[in-house]
Amino acid sequence: MPQSDAGLDPAQEQGLVEAWDRAAAPAARRLMIAAVEAFAARGYHGTSTRDIADRAGLSPAGVYVHFASKEELFYRITLVGHxxxxRSALEAEAASGxxxxxxxxxxxxxxxxxxxEARHHTTARVIEYDLPCLSPEHFIEVNALRRQITAVVRxxxxxGVKSGEFDVPDVDGTALALLSMVTDVARWFPANSRQTPEQLGRLYADLALRMAAPHGTRAADAPGH
Amino acid sequence: MPQSDAGLDPAQEQGLVEAWDRAAAPAARRLMIAAVEAFAARGYHGTSTRDIADRAGLSPAGVYVHFASKEELFYRITLVGHxxxxRSALEAEAASGxxxxxxxxxxxxxxxxxxxEARHHTTARVIEYDLPCLSPEHFIEVNALRRQITAVVRxxxxxGVKSGEFDVPDVDGTALALLSMVTDVARWFPANSRQTPEQLGRLYADLALRMAAPHGTRAADAPGH
DNA sequence: ATCCAGTGTAAGCAATCGCTTAGCTCCGGT
DNA sequence: ACCGGAGCTAAGCGATTGCTTACACTGGAT
Structure with missing residues (x-):
């Protein structure tokens, strides 16, 4: 399996933040998990700090022991998530040899x-769709990570175009469209689908290759599968 | 040009709601336009009714002369938008003969x-990404319209599969991926792109055909272009 | 002349918001 | 034995929220 879980605890696959920074205070991690769930369900502005504190089993003031503000809590989530x-993208590319x-x-x-995106759809929904709620400086910082992800695909x-392997008239536009497709999984998964994240990954990889492959040269299956 | 503007005022192309229901009270239309702009900029929960009233040139109470609640104002926007x-999808399909x-x-x-999505990106962003803020009943109603749009593509x-024209192993998954790609335009347009909505439409149509066309049968250009 | 429905505002209500303050408990270091 | 900081809470601050109430103005029908 070329794309590994990269150290993620399989028992906690549904969130990104759960697996991160095991050295941090447990209450801080609980707050991040609680915030991810709340933000995913109601959005950043739709979630109160009391919501988050409740979910984490703390009093409203307990949030501010670990985070300076609601925005900073959100920022930590988006930063770690991105x-x-x-890392997942770079590792997948490197793993292909x-x-x-x-x-x-x-x-x-x-x-x-x-x-x-499918496995971590709760976290992904937060960090993909509530980004404008970040402060301007934090937004710039996180957006730089997004650009790196786009750059990998581009x-x-x-x-592929240079080597003649691909026929892509508009590399930038195609990369953007391709990432739109992938990113949007977080919005609807797991509704509308009975597929596993891995099955979905194979389907989307096939579609991506169809978009890029030149006329009459499409590979029907992945090498090694 | 097969896909027409369908009665939209070219001078007001940047919004969907502007062109709708010309019989309605002008203040109600102004409120809907103001709300679309505010919701697109800050999201449903991030926008106050005072924001909307200000943009429409009314006092805070003026909103409730025309709409029973903030949610109803949002509901009217999403309903009309969908x-x-x-209608745009059905007309485009019909116009192809x-x-x-x-x-x-x-x-x-x-x-x-x-x-x-590109032309009306402000409205589209609101009606695509803030949908969970609708009341449960309104959500169900609007979601039914979304399913009709999906059904057109599916x-x-x-x-195409039945006639042998297409080779699509997973029709439902491909339709979903295709619509993800299209819908997501509203989130980033017009940043990251110097293309017109029409140019973008041609690029995405090409990508869609690549996704669906069987091995070695891809049409390089649209007939008639 | 009078009325009345439609359109609007000033003022304000109860609730909730993000966040602060003051003070508690607990625990490892000395 | 005692200290000091870390973790946490009860209480509450000022601001803002969605929305209501009470009232004013307008223009056309009677």
Whole structure:
């Protein structure tokens, strides 16, 4: 299996934050988990700090022992979430081997990212769709991570075009469309689908290859599957 | 141009609601426009009724002359927006002619919907991403319209598969992925792109055909373009 | 002339918001 | 034995929330 869980605890697969920073105070982690659930259900502005405190089993003031503000709590979540997402993409690309074709790398990255969005759909929904609630400075910082993720996909497409492996007239536009497709999984998963994250990853990887492959050269299946 | 503006005022293309219900009280329309702008900028929960009233040039109480509640104002926006979106899809499909191939219909619908999301990105952002803020009953009603839009795409894909025109192993999953791609335009347009809505529509229609076309049968260009 | 429905505002209500303050308990270091 | 900081809470601050009430103005029908 090329795209690994990268150290995630399989018993806690439904959240990203749960697995992060095991050294931090347990209450701080509980707060982040509680905040992710609340933000995913009602959005940033729709969630009160009392909601979060309740879910974490703390009094309203307990939040501010560990985080300076609601926005900082949200910022920590989005930062960790985006770091994990970027790491997942880079690891998937690296795992396909140093001599991998552009097609193999595209398949690995799209499958990994799609499965990631599905597995961690609660956290992903928060960090994908509530980003404008960040302070301007924090937004810029997190957005830089997003650009790196886009750059990975764009790089693979460009490499494939250069080598003649792909036929992509608009690399930037196609990369954006491709990531839209992948990202949006977090919004609807697991409704409308009885598929596992891995099955979904394979489907989306196939679709991505169809988008990039030149006329009459489409690979029907992944090498090694 | 197969996908028409369907009666939209070209001078007010940036919003959906502006063109709707010209018989309604002007203040009610102003409120809907103001609410769309505010919701798009800050989200439903991030927007106060005083924000909306200010933008519409009314006192805070003026909102409740025309709408029973903030939720009802939001509901009217989402309802009208989804009706227009569905109408746009149906008209695009119909405009491709009664004897059109599945490929022609897919191209027409995807191009029209993509251009629509781009042109009306402010309204689209509100009605696509803040939907869970609706009351349960209103959510069910609007969601029924969404399912009709999905059904259009799914129907075209299924027809193409049946006639041998398409090769789509997972019609439902592909339709969902395709609509994710199209819908997500509203979230980032017009940033990251110097393309017009029409150019973007052509790019996305090409990508959609690549996703659906069987091995070695991809049409490089639209018939008639 | 009078009325009345439609459109609007000033003022304010109860509730909730993010966050602070003052003070408690607990526990490891000395 | 005693200290000091970390973790937590009860209480509450001022601001803002969605919305209501009471009242004013307008223009057309009677």
């Amino acid at each position: 770091q994990q997402t970027l 140093p001599a991998a074709s552009a097609a193999e790398r595209l398949r690995a990255v799209v499958a990994a990212q799609t499965a990631f 790089g693979i497409l460009a490499d | 009706q227009q979106t569905l 009664p004897a059109a191939s599945a490929a022609e219909r897919l191209r027409a619908v995807v191009a029209a919907q993509t251009a629509f 129907g075209i894909l299924a027809d």
